[in-house]
Amino acid sequence: MSPLARIVALPVHAYRLVASPWVGHGCRFQPTCSAYALEALERHGALRGSALTVRRICRCHPWGGDGYDPVPGSEPQD
Numbered sequence: 001m002s003p004l005a006r007i008v009a010l011p012v013h014a015y016r017l018v019a020s021p022w023v024g025h026g027c028r029f030q031p032t033c034s035a036y037a038l039e040a041l042e043r044h045g046a047l048r049g050s051a052l053t054v055r056r057i058c059r060c061h062p063w064g065g066d067g068y069d070p071v072p073g074s075e076p077q078d
Contacts, residue, residue: 012038036070037049044072
């Protein structure tokens with residue numbers, strides 16, 4: 001992970017430590033948004049990873065989809 005991506009990932013780690021236990025496990029997607037964010041940052045770097053994370057979080061609403069939604073580029077190759 002790039003140094004900038006590590007810095008951007010700090011709030012995600014803080015959320016997982018502090019807020020996530022209080023919020024509970026009601027995520028509609030697999031992987032969870034925080035796991036998605038960390039994987040997107042690791043795979044795609046700070047800029048594209050952040051953009052993918054924001055896009056994912058914006059889809060998290062009552063009228064959005066649910067289910068398996070992997071980070072682009074992480075699907076198994078046949």
